[in-house]
Amino acid sequence: MPSRSALAGLVALTLGVIVLLALHVIPPTSEIDPVVRTLSQYALTSNKWLFDSAVLLIALGSALGFAAVIRHRDTAPSSAGILLGGLWVLSLLLVVAFTKVNWAVAPGPSLGGLIHRYASAVAFLSLPLAIILIAPAVFPDRPSWRRTARGFAVASIAGFGVIIVGVIRAVAGHGRWWQFVPLGLVERLIGLTGIAAMLTVVLGLVLVLPGQLRTVNGATGTP
Template identity: 45%
Template sequence: MLTAEPAQTRAPARFAAFGGAAAVVLTVVLVGGMDLYRLGDSTRHLRRTISEYALGPQRWVFDTGVLLLVAGSVAILAVLVRHGVAKWHSAGALAFGAWSVGLTLVVIFPKNNWAIGPSMSGSIHRFGSMVAFIALPIAAMLLARPWLRDRVWGAHARWTFGFGVLSALAFTPILYAIAVNAVVGTSWWRVIPLGYVERLLVLTEVVAVLVAAVWAIAVTRPGQLVTRTGQLEYRPSSTS
């Protein structure tokens, strides 16, 4: 891996890492807050997808939350790449980028209101969702895999990899529903309680991003260097 830069040049990256983590947490507060607010009336809305909020007066909250998640994810990836955890052209970084692109499509093209029939926007929205949901587990596992046995970053890598695996497992009910649709023709979104499954999937994927954010914050600690052999070193600030 690349040797890290002197401590005083790490302040912008450290700010980006903390800012990325804060953006992801704020996403959880905004979107989770909408769910909690509506729980006072009924739990029926939990059977519907989170994107349903984009069809009502809360659309601005939903869009803001998703765009914050995109911005936070990009910032976290940029810090990890800048400090040698990954390279921009690596499969893990590209998958992380695909996660962000998919989420952006979800905002630009709102969910279709099936009560009035299909639409191009709805189709693109569904495509963006599938790209994001599939890409994030792949990104987490690929970014972490080279570091799993590293003496310094192994723990961060294992947590990131673990939540990548959990995210992949959380996606399997949707794969099952699609398989049922292919075999017997039942609409795949009717095979499972899609709203609950999606919320579990989103939760595991967002936590995976937060775990990656903790890793990004760790690599920007002042005075800490990642050498080519993965050894952890400290350099006094006076010599930086």
């Protein structure tokens, strides 16, 4: 029998991704250019409740996944990987609580908009770092799964690095950072690969044999 928390996390993550993908094809969010506009743009439409629901489902699924890692893979809650995972979940909650600035009507940045922006940045960076750190514990004897999870995580960090290059160029006076790359597309690639890494971890916990699951005290146990 698979870990119940991991299985619930897998379901929540999958539903969250499905809702996010659906926002690309249902009106009015289907009219938003996914190459240029970020995902947070969906929160400025009447489909905000769907966007918020998707993000909350992903946060819930991630929290359940990290809880399963703590329970079954001898990983301390205070370990760097788990703390980064918690930071990812917290950042997603802040993204929902504070909507991005609607530059079509706002005269300038707001406190809530700034919190949203920085929470998004922290979220996109903390998740792949968390996966890189916990993958060896999750897949101690499954190198192909470990490499897959870390591969997705590294790809996510690489995408974030492209945005960092744009910011550095902007600071040096070479144009606006959000025009350096197709921001919407790059953000989606960062999010997609990061969540794919999380899904790999959770799916691995779901498919692992019951005899391989370990409780935090090191004894073999059932979930």
